[in-house]
Amino acid sequence: MSNSSHGSHQGAAAEPASYQLESARWSKGRNALVLAALISIVACIAGYIQDPDRFFRSYLIAFCYTCAIGLAAFFFVMVQFLSGSAWSVTMRRIMENIMITLPVGAILFLPLAFGLNHIYSWTNTTLINSSEVLRAKSGYLTDKFFIARTYGYFLLWSVWIFAIYRQSVKADSQRSIWQMRIASRWSAPGLFLVVAIGTLAAYDWLMTVEPSWYSTIFGLYYLADGAVGFFAVMILICLGFRKAGVLEKQINIEHYHDLGKWLFAMTCFYTYMGFSQFLLIWYANLPDETQFYRHRMPGAWLYISLSLPFIRFFIPFFTLISRPAKRNLTILGVMSVWSLVVVYLDFYWVVMPVFYPNGPQLHWLDLATLGATLSVTGLVFWSRFRKHAMVPTGDLRLEQSLHFENA
Amino acid sequence: MSETSDSAILIAQIKDKLGIGDDKVYAVMGEFAEPEDLVEAGRRIRAMGYTKIDAMSPFPVHGIDEAIGVPYSKIGWIAVCGALAGITTAQVLIYYVGKIDYPLIIGGKPLFDFTYSIPPTFELAVLFTAITTFLCTWGLSGLPRLYHPSMNYRSAHRASDDRFLLIVEADDPKFDAQKTAQDMRSVGANDVEVVEG
Numbered sequence: 125m126s127n128s129s130h131g132s133h134q135g136a137a138a139e140p141a142s143y144q145l146e147s148a149r150w151s152k153g154r155n156a157l158v159l160a161a162l163i164s165i166v167a168c169i170a171g172y173i174q175d176p177d178r179f180f181r182s183y184l185i186a187f188c189y190t191c192a193i194g195l196a197a198f199f200f201v202m203v204q205f206l207s208g209s210a211w212s213v214t215m216r217r218i219m220e221n222i223m224i225t226l227p228v229g230a231i232l233f234l235p236l237a238f239g240l241n242h243i244y245s246w247t248n249t250t251l252i253n254s255s256e257v258l259r260a261k262s263g264y265l266t267d268k269f270f271i272a273r274t275y276g277y278f279l280l281w282s283v284w285i286f287a288i289y290r291q292s293v294k295a296d297s298q299r300s301i302w303q304m305r306i307a308s309r310w311s312a313p314g315l316f317l318v319v320a321i322g323t324l325a326a327y328d329w330l331m332t333v334e335p336s337w338y339s340t341i342f343g344l345y346y347l348a349d350g351a352v353g354f355f356a357v358m359i360l361i362c363l364g365f366r367k368a369g370v371l372e373k374q375i376n377i378e379h380y381h382d383l384g385k386w387l388f389a390m391t392c393f394y395t396y397m398g399f400s401q402f403l404l405i406w407y408a409n410l411p412d413e414t415q416f417y418r419h420r421m422p423g424a425w426l427y428i429s430l431s432l433p434f435i436r437f438f439i440p441f442f443t444l445i446s447r448p449a450k451r452n453l454t455i456l457g458v459m460s461v462w463s464l465v466v467v468y469l470d471f472y473w474v475v476m477p478v479f480y481p482n483g484p485q486l487h488w489l490d491l492a493t494l495g496a497t498l499s500v501t502g503l504v505f506w507s508r509f510r511k512h513a514m515v516p517t518g519d520l521r522l523e524q525s526l527h528f529e530n531a
Numbered sequence: 532m533s534e535t536s537d538s539a540i541l542i543a544q545i546k547d548k549l550g551i552g553d554d555k556v557y558a559v560m561g562e563f564a565e566p567e568d569l570v571e572a573g574r575r576i577r578a579m580g581y582t583k584i585d586a587m588s589p590f591p592v593h594g595i596d597e598a599i600g601v602p603y604s605k606i607g608w609i610a611v612c613g614a615l616a617g618i619t620t621a622q623v624l625i626y627y628v629g630k631i632d633y634p635l636i637i638g639g640k641p642l643f644d645f646t647y648s649i650p651p652t653f654e655l656a657v658l659f660t661a662i663t664t665f666l667c668t669w670g671l672s673g674l675p676r677l678y679h680p681s682m683n684y685r686s687a688h689r690a691s692d693d694r695f696l697l698i699v700e701a702d703d704p705k706f707d708a709q710k711t712a713q714d715m716r717s718v719g720a721n722d723v724e725v726v727e728g
Binding site: 399402403406407409529 | 593638
């Protein structure tokens with residue numbers, strides 16, 4: 125636990141600078157992921173045959189959850205290029221490998237494209253025409269336009285992601301500052317792309333589940349959820365590598381401390397978004413907007429709604445606020461698992477009340493669909509470690525990052 | 532004639548109050564060219580049993596707090612107190628004004644509700660924390676002060692340029708001007724001086 129910084133200096137210097145994952149280890153990880161993917165995909169197909177409605181509902185949550193994490197990774201990789209941050213360099217390749225799973229979302233979206241009518245009530249034209257509000261949206265909410273928009277989002281993101289990733293791995297061999305410069309030039313408009321397009325994506329995928337409801341902050345709410353999930357995933361991946369004895373000196377307690385700060389900060393940011401949305405809707409008290417919360421009050425949904433401030437804010441906030449807590453890997457690991465669970469619960473709470481107005485109904489497909497999307501993106505993530513070093517060895521700030529200490 | 536003697540007495544009084552004077556020894560000071568040397572020397576000086584050690588550097592030097600035994604700052608707890616004071620003030624104020632002193636229904640909203648009291652509560656918590664932290668940082672650092680005896684050290688100005696200074700203060704129980712100066716030289720300090728207040 126108390127991996128002192130002095131030990132890490134000498135260790136890093138003594139180690140060969142290849143930073144390549146051993147192929148035996150890599151194959152072991154790949155096999156586990158392939159097995160998980162096969163089992164969950166078979167389960168998903170079985171579930172689809174048994175109950176297609178339920179499959180698509182669960183799958184929508186799993187899809188949005190997975191993409192949110194990828195989007196946040198995309199955002200924070202670009203932030204690092206723009207700010208020239210040194211502390212995170214040893215972990216940047218792991219973040220980039222999460223980032224590059226986002227284009228997989230285009231494939232993961234395919235099942236949804238064929239099942240829109242199972243999820244979105246706006247696919248029903250008689251329902252659309254029955255309401256003045258929905259009629260006004262009918263030009264925007266059509267099957268073809270919806271699918272085209274989603275593929276447009278993924279196309280734009282992918283162009284940026286591949287461009288930045290390419291520069292980053294090129295820097296491994298080139299060892300020049302130019303790759304960093306080019307990557308940061310892509311990053312500035314890229315940040316805009318994540319927030320602006322991400323907002324539209326959140327509106328499309330999640331908000332139109334209730335087609336007559338709208339909230340302008342919902343995009344940031346979605347991205348904030350993704351950011352919490354992303355840092356939780358990062359901590360868990362690093363802890364997993366640490367347990368296997370990989371990169372344990374390169375990603376030391378100082379780096380975990382900073383990841384913990386980010387997890388803490390994003391938890392606060394999520395709360396800010398969630399509360400702002402609630403406050404404005406509560407204060408304006410317009411039926412079009414309040415229906416969202418009204419639909420989350422019957423039955424057990426009320427308990428989830430009331431518990432969100434505690435499980436999403438108070439518990440992680442007070443657990444992670446102190447410095448010793450963020451430097452304790454056990455606490456950090458537990459809070460990361462906690463964050464991932466509550467982020468999923470939050471997506472569940474956004475989507476499911478529309479379909480199950482009287483209370484949540486758990487289903488094994490929730491788990492199977494999540495397993496499918498996470499293991500498929502996980503495979504893409506893992507495959508990158510075969511091709512490239514685990515650390516951006518050509519980054520000029522790598523040495524600084526290895527010796528980094530929190531003041 | 533009497534004016535000059537008055538002001539001389541006044542200056543003497545002020546100096547006495549601040550604990551400074553021409554005859555008073557403030558500390559033994561020495562300088563280093565590298566931050567690593569400062570940390571190493573600080574660690575060794577502390578191992579000799581000195582407790583009133585201080586350091587000056589042009590930028591934050593990692594590990595120096597630990598090396599010379601500076602305790603973890605209390606400012607975090609002070610900030611918590613500021614935040615709690617802000618939260619309490621805001622909640623009590625909103626509750627008292629809206630529900631007790633002048634009940635008035637606005638926009639069909641309850642006379643008091645956590646939903647709309649949270650934003651001002653948050654703002655007040657931030658404001659109180661900021662003010663408390665600012666003032667207490669000054670207080671804990673002994674600011675404002677117009678004079679500090681360490682400035683009598685020949686290379687004091689270089690602590691904001693290219694030198695790292697180590698200080699053993701005279702109120703250290705183990706302090707002895709000759710012996711301490713020798714100790715400072717033994718850990719590698721250059722230009723060791725007994726600095727007077």
